[in-house]
Every structure is written in C-alpha cells, then in structure tokens.
Amino acid sequence: MSVGEWEALINVVLLGLLLVVTFGIIRLRNLFGVVMLAGIYSLLMAMVFTLLDAVDVAFTEAAVGAGVSTILSLGTLALIDSRREKIPFRFQFTPMLVALVTGAVLLWGMQDMPAVGTADAPNQVHVAPYYIERTPVEIDVPNIVTAVLASYRGFDTLGEVTVIFTAGIGVMMLLSSMPVIGARRRRRRNGDDQENDT
Amino acid sequence: MIEHLVPRILAKLLIPFILLFGLYVQFHGDFGPGGGFQAGVIFAAGIILYALIYGLDRARRVITPGLVAFLVALGLLIYAGVGVATLLLGAEFLNYGALDSHDPVHGQHLGILIIEFGVGTTVAAVMITIFYQFAGRLQITRELESDETDDEDGEEEEMTGSPQ
C-alpha cells in the first residue's frame, strides 16, 4: 500500500472514532463526563487536521485543546452546580426529523463537491496559485500559511484579534470583582442604618 | 495544591520549558507551524499551570490583573499601530512593504514579526484574564456571602481578596 492509501485508511478510522465519541457526548448525561469526552474529541480533530496537512490548524487545536479549553470548562463547572443537571433522555420526533433531513440534504449537496485534494478544485485555482507563486518573491517566508494569514489577509486577522479582545473584555466585565466590591463598599458606606435588614 | 509535592516540583521544572516553547512557536512561525495565536495559548497555559499549582493569589502577585488588562489592549494596539505606521509611511493600511524603504521584502518580514507579537500578546493576556476571572469568581461569591452574614469578617477579607 502506498503512503496515500495508508493515510486514507487512518483517516477513515479516525473519523469513525470521531463518530463514536460524538454519539457518546450526546448520550452522556453528566457534564463532567462531557467535558472529558470533548477533550478526546479535540485530540481526534487535531489528528484529522494533521492528516489533511493543515498543520497550523492542528497546532491551534492542540494548543487550545490540551492547554486551556478543558481547564476553562472545569472552571465553569466549579461555578455551577453540575450535579443538578439530570436531564432525562427522551426521544423527540420533530428535532430528529429536522436533523435527518438536514443531514440528507448536506449529503446530497456533497455529490457535486470535488474530491479532497483535487488539484483543479475551485478553491485551488482561485487565489491559491497566486499566493504560492508570489509569496517567495513578495514576502519570502517559508511558511506560506503565515504569509497569507499575516500579510495578504492582515486585515482579516486584525478582525480576529479584535474578536478575541472583545471576548476578554466581555468576560472581564461580566465576572470581574471590581463592580461587586464597589457595590459592597457603597452598601456599607450608606447602609449602616440598614444593617438589621441584611 | 501547594501541598502536593509531586506536581509542585515537576511543574516547577516544566513551566520554564512551556514558556520557552511558547516563545519558540511565537518567533518560529515564519518557518514552521505556529504563530502568534498558538504561542499565546501555550504561554497562557504555562501561567495557568502556575496558578493551578501555587494558587490564584500568588499568580496574581506575579502577573497582576492590571498588567494583564494592559497587555490585552497593548497587543491589539501594536497590530493596529503597524497599520497606522504603514499609512503614515505612504502605503496602504497593513502593507508592511513600506516599513523598510530600501527592501520591501525585509519590510514584510519585520511587519509579520511585529503583528504576530501583537497577536500573541493579546491572546495570552485574554486567556489569562478568562482563567483569572473564572477561577477567582468563587472567592468573590464566598466573600459576599460571608459579608452578608458577618460584616466585621468581610473587612479583613477585602484586604487580601480584592485584586490590585
């Protein structure tokens, strides 16, 4: 078997495992277990990305999945009472029908798509040749992904960084201790007469 | 967690490597896989590990929330500042070629390096912020509860518990 065939075989096995883990996540009624299975899902996705030669994406998945996503989920679980989440599993017809129809439509639409890695697929002939040809001349960095991300589409990346910035500011405003402590100080300052109420 | 000997000692050994690897990913992004986003997350993970092992209070003394909030904004400002600088040098927004008047390719190198640094700064600071806020929330909740029951106690806890 050639390298490509081996990679295809491993890819199929990985996607099968992904399916198993997904159904496990759906069936599991315990949030902590869901967080753990989501960790496995992230590891599997990193390997699928690696097989698709999208090393930079796999790297992001690896860093986020191994480093922070599980920890932040656990931090959230510590804030909420996760033991109360006993949702009974019951079959619902309409959502199932909608999901099945959507899946069928997507599968039907996939018929027209070119195979993975086809050289003359529309996404390969649009701007990709330009990037591949011009990057050594104009930017001269070995990793073309970095060149596209940081230079050709720098404005787009600026927007992404702004999104992350906004997320950080939002979490700061929602959970930060400053407003709470300020409110408490205010309450204490003018609340001596109301002490009996509390 | 500080009383757990094995994680404490080994984390002490590994945190420098994690931070160093983060810097490697940051500045090696032109050549191999990686870049500012991944590097920021890895760097933040090192700090988060420190906070997990030694406690949030000590981590907040090393990397104060004020500094982190400053860095969140600084990274984005670096990125946008490069764009403004290229505008002032007479090129389009974020056209790094203008950064070096003699050799546009060298200007591109410089621009990519600087903006990746900005991305890394913002991402690392945001991740640390999110962790600080989520992990520190229970402390605030407890303080508020103890404040409602016993006001005298709350006075002392406020000194140690409130962030800088």
Place this chain on the structure above:
Amino acid sequence: MIYGVAALGLLVAMLFAIIRALLGPTLMDRVMAVNMFGTKTVLLLAVLGYLAGRPEFLDLALVYALMNFISIIAVLKYFRYRDLGQSRVRS
C-alpha cells in the same frame, strides 16, 4: 508501511481508550481514558509525521507532551477543592 501498521496498532489502543471513556463507570475512569488517549495521540502524531515524510509534525507532538497533563492537574484540583482558584490549605 511499517509506520502505517504501527499507526493502526495505536488506533486500536485508542479505540480501547474510547470504549473505557464511554463505559465509565466512574468519572475518574473517564479522566484516565482521556489522559491515556493524550499519550497515544503524541505517539500517533510522531508516527504520522514519519509516515507522511514530514517530521515537522513533531512540534505538534511536543505541544501535547508538554501540555496534556495541565488539564489533569486541573481535574485533581477540581475534585479536591471544587475551586480552581484555591490558594492555600484551609485551616
């Protein structure tokens, strides 16, 4: 060829880990399965790099080798204190 066989072997081990994670029965079994899965991911990424002839993938394996245990430490802290920000032993 040899690397392909080794990768399939590692995938079988991963399947066992996933079965353990799905079966449970306790939460700690799931945590252990995730940790085991992480180690096997490091190995599989290294093997895949050699299979594809691109050993640059080792950077990825290095990330997992360095950082996979952080979430496990968070799990310990979660179970022990129910609070990831806990600082010192409560008297």
Place this chain on the structure above:
Amino acid sequence: MMDWTVIASGVLVISGALLTIVGAYGTLRLPDIYTRLHAASITDTLATFLVLAGLAVPSLVAGEWLIAIKLLFVLIFLWFTSPIASYSIGHAAFFAAQKPKLDHDLTDAEGGTA
C-alpha cells in the same frame, strides 16, 4: 530495501505499538480505577520509549540531529508528565472517595477468589 535501519526501526515501533495495545486492553479488563491506572501508566514509559526510539533510528542514521533531539524532548517530557498525570488521577480518585476493589469484592468473572 530492507536494510538494518528499517528492520530495527520497524521492530522497535511495532513492539511499542503492541505494548500500547496490551496496556489499553488492560484498562478494559481490570476491575477498578487503581489497577486500570497501573495498566495505563505502565505503557506510558516503555511503549513510549520503544516507539520514539524506533522513529529516531532512521533520523539518527540520516544525520538529522534536530529531529532526533525533538524526539528525545518528546520522550523526556512524556516521562516527566505522565507520572504527574497518574499521581493526579490517583489522588483525585481517592478524594472522590473511591475504594479500591479488594479480593473479596470481586466476582469470579473478574478473577476474584471469593
């Protein structure tokens, strides 16, 4: 071309993969978390070493030192971090008040004596 590097590398990698399967199978068969942890962590050391050493052989022969050193770092970090993980899981299981299954807790099917 089946020269000795391919054979050495193949033997090491395949035996490492086999050991990994054995360890993973152990986590399926053993009765409680502590014994499963034993099976999971014992593969982390030897199987990891065998696989990574097998991968390092062709790189060393070809003189690609950077790759061999990266493999060495992966091995060292795995050797450092997997004991921490096992320690953490064991401690967490203990704090979650899980009792180890002793001989008289096991049924015959699980290999117990009672």
